[in-house]
Amino acid sequence: MRSTPLSINRTGAVLTALALLFLALVLGAAIGETAIPLDVVGKTIANRLWGAGYPLDAIDEGIIWNYRLSRAVVAACCGAALSLCGVVLQALLRNALADPYILGISAGASTGAVAVAILGIGAGMLTLSLGAFFGAVFAFALVSLLALRAGRGTGAIILAGVAGSQLFNALTSFIVTKSANAEQARGIMFWLLGNLSGVRWPDVTLALPVALGGLLVCLWHARALDAFTFGAESAASLGIPVKRVYVILISATALMTAVMVSIVGSIGFVGLVIPHAARFLVGVRHGLLLPAAALTGAIFMIAADILSRVIIPGQVLPIGVITALVGAPAFALILSRGRAAS
Amino acid sequence: MSLKAETVSWSAGGRLIVDAVDLEVMPGEFLGIIGPNGSGKTSLISLLAGIRPPKSGTVSLEGRPLAQTTRRDIAQHIALVEQQAETTERITARQAVELGRTPHLGALSPWSRRDTDIVDRALEHVGMSDFSGRMWHTLSGGERQRLHIARSLAQQPQILLLDEPTNHLDIHHQIGLLELVRGQPLTVVAALHDLNHAAVFCDRIAVMDRGRIVALGTPTEILTEDRIFAVFGVAATVERDEDGSCFVRYRRPRPKLHLISDTTKRHDHAR
Numbered sequence A: 001m002r003s004t005p006l007s008i009n010r011t012g013a014v015l016t017a018l019a020l021l022f023l024a025l026v027l028g029a030a031i032g033e034t035a036i037p038l039d040v041v042g043k044t045i046a047n048r049l050w051g052a053g054y055p056l057d058a059i060d061e062g063i064i065w066n067y068r069l070s071r072a073v074v075a076a077c078c079g080a081a082l083s084l085c086g087v088v089l090q091a092l093l094r095n096a097l098a099d100p101y102i103l104g105i106s107a108g109a110s111t112g113a114v115a116v117a118i119l120g121i122g123a124g125m126l127t128l129s130l131g132a133f134f135g136a137v138f139a140f141a142l143v144s145l146l147a148l149r150a151g152r153g154t155g156a157i158i159l160a161g162v163a164g165s166q167l168f169n170a171l172t173s174f175i176v177t178k179s180a181n182a183e184q185a186r187g188i189m190f191w192l193l194g195n196l197s198g199v200r201w202p203d204v205t206l207a208l209p210v211a212l213g214g215l216l217v218c219l220w221h222a223r224a225l226d227a228f229t230f231g232a233e234s235a236a237s238l239g240i241p242v243k244r245v246y247v248i249l250i251s252a253t254a255l256m257t258a259v260m261v262s263i264v265g266s267i268g269f270v271g272l273v274i275p276h277a278a279r280f281l282v283g284v285r286h287g288l289l290l291p292a293a294a295l296t297g298a299i300f301m302i303a304a305d306i307l308s309r310v311i312i313p314g315q316v317l318p319i320g321v322i323t324a325l326v327g328a329p330a331f332a333l334i335l336s337r338g339r340a341a342s
Numbered sequence B: 001m002s003l004k005a006e007t008v009s010w011s012a013g014g015r016l017i018v019d020a021v022d023l024e025v026m027p028g029e030f031l032g033i034i035g036p037n038g039s040g041k042t043s044l045i046s047l048l049a050g051i052r053p054p055k056s057g058t059v060s061l062e063g064r065p066l067a068q069t070t071r072r073d074i075a076q077h078i079a080l081v082e083q084q085a086e087t088t089e090r091i092t093a094r095q096a097v098e099l100g101r102t103p104h105l106g107a108l109s110p111w112s113r114r115d116t117d118i119v120d121r122a123l124e125h126v127g128m129s130d131f132s133g134r135m136w137h138t139l140s141g142g143e144r145q146r147l148h149i150a151r152s153l154a155q156q157p158q159i160l161l162l163d164e165p166t167n168h169l170d171i172h173h174q175i176g177l178l179e180l181v182r183g184q185p186l187t188v189v190a191a192l193h194d195l196n197h198a199a200v201f202c203d204r205i206a207v208m209d210r211g212r213i214v215a216l217g218t219p220t221e222i223l224t225e226d227r228i229f230a231v232f233g234v235a236a237t238v239e240r241d242e243d244g245s246c247f248v249r250y251r252r253p254r255p256k257l258h259l260i261s262d263t264t265k266r267h268d269h270a271r
């Protein structure tokens, strides 16, 4: 739209954005415990994608392709998806503090994960990820049901989400304290804080379509999201089928979040902070805000992953620790800015 | 474009709030709705706008029930200015008006030069062109209200529904706004609380009381001393000019009037 700051040249903006993303991915593959020169990264990508046939050290190529690149791509998808969810939920619920986990999804996922890992539910047939996914979907279903019964309005959804989160977090703690040994408890905590070390290409084939599909669904509804600026009744009077938009977009965000949480654990702050950062950069119109948030989220997450690998030599920090270390101060900034604005 | 409500009822909290209302809005007219607070004006306007489904009865646009019309279709013909619509988003005045184009734009159809012109004109109409770059939260209540009106004009409707549109405005802007709206080739339904504004600007006035329309007619038919006392509980003198227009002058209630005895009664109950 013409009154947004970045309307000079659409094609130019899109190309710059893609270039930035590509650069982040390459850096994500190059930086790590063993630093690998950028040209080797480029050649590996060329070898694998186009069969370019450059002679390369097999170990370097293996590290780049099998570990770092898949990991960077999943980090990007996850950052993009969580940021999109944040933007959508903040707009629909008209609450600046809404994040992807406000619907109880991360709490449900952790309960699902511990149910599989500690209680052995699924008798070895279920992976941790699948357990987390089912937990997330179950929690979301419960929260939606509660919200519908509690009545209309966005307040009901938020309250139901808080209640659901408390319930599932309590269940998780209950299971962990009752049944887990010290090693299991540590493993679970590590998983809960977000962890990309186990990520391989099969995860990409799940994360990438979900993130791209999610982006398309959200973009399709960009004008509808704009129309919620003055609330749901105002949106309805502007021709938005409010109920249908709620159902589609909230289900889409729930699905995106559930998939991402099941792959990498519940990484906090990204979905809350990145949307605000993106608004700061490009304004509040969703046609621009959604792609900007997705891009910022993707790059932020790749950077956080790099940091988590190099900040303490020889040790990988949970990525959630990094996002929170950056996220918490940013969040404080938003709060103070919000007060100044009101 | 005709808008018609047939025995429309709506209830909330187990209470009937709009009670079997029949109302036909004539194409091109300015219809005022007056009535005390809580009489159901806002609720009726929401029903007419189709943003709340009636509990029974139908609202129809050009003979077609709103329930069978898509939201987008309705919004291309009917615009609504709500009594209260606020945001904490950091949008500019112009962006607020641009929202009015929503029902005319698809997910794939881009914003065009024409949309920009329509928004420019709408801003001009309400005298807010100079404010277009200002942030919403820096504007006064009256400026925000004028932007809401501009948004509804940018929607290019045939029917404009206004819920107490002159709240927050100074007298100059109250008159200016009603004059502006009246000058548009639009059918207007407006909930008004100033009876003299209703007398000056309306072709017809509907009186609401406890969810019902208790009277409907021209200003001179409707604004009588007896009715004003019956509906609003205020004593008033209605002066009439030779040209048929009327003017309502409120009288100060004298002591020992029913209002005071009401209060005393309530105190008695409390004890």
Ligand SMILES: Nc1ncnc2c1ncn2[C@@H]1O[C@H](COP(=O)(O)OP(=O)(O)O)[C@@H](O)[C@H]1O
Pocket (backbone or CB within 6 Å): B012, B013, B017, B035, B036, B037, B038, B039, B040, B041, B042, B043, B044
């Ligand atoms: N959603 C609701 N739930 C319960 N009561 C409502 C609701 N909306 C309106 N009411 C009640 O209906 C009555 C009419 O309200 P309204 O249409 O806003 O009147 P008016 O606009 O004439 O002041 C009021 O008593 C109000 O409290």
Ligand SMILES: [Mg+2]
Pocket (backbone or CB within 6 Å): B041, B042, B043, B083, B163
């Ligand atoms: Mg009202």
